[in-house]
Amino acid sequence: MNTTPLYRQLANHYLNAIRSGTLKTGERFPSIRLMMEKHAVSLSTAVQVCRELEDYGVLEARPRSGNYIRQPDTPARPAPINPPAPLDTGVYVGIxxxxxxxxxxxxxxxxxxxxxxxxxxxxLYPLKTLQDNMIKALRQNHHLFGTTGSTAGNIALRNILARRALTAKTHLTAERIVITNGATEAINLALRAVTSPGDTVAVESPTFYGLLQILESLNLRVLEVPASTRSGINLLALEQLLQGPERIKALIVIPNLHNPLGSIMPDANKARLVQLCAEHDTVLIEDDTYGDLVDTEQPLSTLKHWDRNDNLIYCASLNKTLAPGMRLGWISAGKWHDRVEMLKHTQSRGCEALSQLAVSAFMGTPSYxxxxxxxxxxxxxxxxxxxxxxxxxxxxxxxxxxxxxxxxxxxxxxxxxxxxxxxxxxxxxxxxxxxxxxxxxxxxxxxxxxxxxxxxxxxxxxxxxxxxxxxxxx
Ligand SMILES: Cc1ncc(COP(=O)(O)O)c(C=O)c1O
Structure with missing residues (x-):
């Protein structure tokens, strides 16, 4: 039985027709009504087919005129989706x-x-409060600078992070969180835990340049998967790459408030992405650097929420939301926790304690x-x-x-x-x-x-x- 949703099957069908030249650039694409008639599908399926193709960069909606086939590399929207034409093999980053x-x-x-x-x-950051908390922490801990903390970091802070994650329907346990030097160290640790030099890692395209630098520094090969401002990584393109000849060891995704696109993946896409990676034994690395800055009161869901196989490594940071100068981030590495903790220990030992104390004293209150x-x-x-x-x-x-x-x-x-x-x-x-x-x-x-x-x-x-x-x- 074909488990691919009907709209994806149809989108694939039309994509092949465009690629083979059966449907040519500039031609009008079948109308929604015609698709409903010819394929016996619902209105929403027909609309979804067009959206997938738009995301793929091969369809352009012209107001009051309909949908037209367009040159994939001619952008029609602020963040155009490009076809994964040269993306069937990994390349060294070189960026x-x-x-x-x-x-x-x-x-x-x-x-x-x-x-x-x-x-x-x-x-815009609560600097005075954090400074006061630091002074208080030093007064209460005379030996602070004379002792070392645990590799995993301050347990009070880890408890607060795990409790806060619950509001985003994300289950993290304090014992399986490691405090890091920002998301940068978290992502480095995640990649070191699950890849070896020469392996291929997929990223969204475009993506935060710092991720490309990390991949390069670890001698990893990179595949860029198209992403859109509307829904983030293109799942159709990803699925094709996962089915292709290149073994993709890991995928780094910024599902919430992507840098630079600003996209937020719809929940259904998040669920599907987690499932896809599990099916292809590709480790999913979630970069949740910006999630807490969403406009709405309701927290955004994380990819971690849908992770049933412990196949996901969650990375986050306080550097944008609370205090760039403290360089605090964290990682929850699922089944790779022990390896990540060992790597953190060998790489830099635990993060320094004072800022963790100051931050916990603030984050643990309703003022945060x-x-x-x-x-x-x-x-x-x-x-x-x-x-x-x-x-x-x-x-x-x-x-x-x-x-x-x-x-x-x-x-x-x-x-x-x-x-x-x-x-x-x-x-x-x-x-x-x-x-x-x-x-x-x-x-x-x-x-x-x-x-x-x-x-x-x-x-x-x-x-x-x-x-x-x-x-x-x-
Ligand atoms: C998407 C993304 N991930 C990771 C980082 C690095 O975060 P940190 O400063 O916490 O190391 C940034 C910083 O800009 C970012 O935008």
């Missing part, structure tokens, strides 16, 4: 030099306005939730203002994502613009941006820019956006 040169150039420049940061402005609520409202406002500013000053045809939380906007410039050229021109006048090219090994995102909205909108920011617009219009 790091470009990333490093971008980061180095930024460090050398005198920055007046930084749109490249994914952090919130310092004044109140603080997060205020932060979310502020970020929503900042994103709206920033987005309006971009659309006001950037060239006609610019498109901006509308994420439901977080600090990031993914901006698509008209195709003729190079975000790398903009990056250098902007740096000359003290403005830092993240050029789209560093979020993939491919050249597909060269006309995209990631803009951070962590800082309150001000005349200075407005002027900087205006300057970027002027540079683009030169």
């Amino acid at each position: 790091h030099e470009q990333v490093s040169s971008v980061l180095k150039a930024s460090q050398r420049a005198t920055i007046k306005v930084n749109f490249a940061s994914a952090y919130c402005a310092p004044q 939730e109140r603080y997060l609520r205020r932060l979310r409202i502020t970020l929503t406002q900042q994103r709206v203002q920033m987005s309006a500013g971009i659309l006001r000053y950037f060239p006609e045809g610019t498109r901006v994502t509308n994420p439901q939380g977080g600090t990031l906007l993914w901006v698509e410039l008209p195709r003729e613009h190079s975000s790398m050229a903009l990056f250098h021109a902007a740096l000359n006048v003290g403005i830092q941006i993240s050029p789209g090219g560093i979020f993939s090994n491919d050249k597909r995102f060269d006309h995209f820019v990631r803009i951070g909205c962590g800082t309150p909108y001000s005349p200075k920011i407005d002027e900087a956006l205006q300057t970027l617009g002027r540079l683009l219009n030169l």
Whole structure:
């Protein structure tokens, strides 16, 4: 029996027709009504088929006209989905030099306005409370600097993290959490636990450039799987790759408030993704760096929620939500817990204790939730203002994502613009941006820019956006 959902079977069917040239670029795609008639499917199945093909980048909806076949590499939306044409074999990442040169150039420049940061402005974090907690913790623990803590980290903090996860219907136990130096260390540990150099790891495309750097540093090969602003990783494309000749050892996914797309995977996709990875014995590494910054009061579900086989490694961080300077993150590695704990011990021992004490004293109180609520409202406002500013000053045809939380906007410039050229021109006048090219090994995102909205909108920011617009219009 074919267990692939009907809409996927149909989407595959049409995808093959497009690939083989039976349906050609520019041609009108069968209407929803015709599909319902010819394939005897419901309205929602027919609509889902079109959505899958849109995500795949081969279908374009034209207002009041219908759906048309389009060139897969011609973007129709802010975050186009590209076909996985060259993606049937893994490749060494090789991105790091470009990333490093971008980061180095930024460090050398005198920055007046930084749109490249994914952090919130310092004044938005509860710094005074954390500082007071630190002083209190030191007073109460005279021997703190003379002793070492456990490799796994402060148990009170781990208990708080496990309790908080429950509200997102995620079952973590404190005993199986290891506190890390941010999500960066958590992801490094996860990859070291389940892969060997030369193995292939899949990521979303585009994805956070730091992940590409980690993969490169561990001598892993990478497969990029298309992802969209609407629903994150494309499951159809992933399924095809999982069925292909390349053994995919692990997959790193940012399901909630993706960096840079801002996407949130629908629950049904999350469930299916977990199932797919279990079926293909591919370890799923969940990067939940931004989940707590969602606009809504109700927490987002995690991939971990659907993990029935202990086949998932959950990684998260407090660096965006609470205190970038403390570098605290955590990992819950399921059946790889013992190995991850051993690797953490051999790599860096336990994280230092003072910041964990200060953070637990805050996160264990209702004030933490109140603080997060205020932060979310502020970020929503900042994103709206920033987005309006971009659309006001950037060239006609610019498109901006509308994420439901977080600090990031993914901006698509008209195709003729190079975000790398903009990056250098902007740096000359003290403005830092993240050029789209560093979020993939491919050249597909060269006309995209990631803009951070962590800082309150001000005349200075407005002027900087205006300057970027002027540079683009030169
Ligand atoms: C998606 C994603 N994962 C991981 C990280 C690294 O997080 P940390 O600063 O906690 O190491 C970042 C930082 O920007 C990120 O955006």
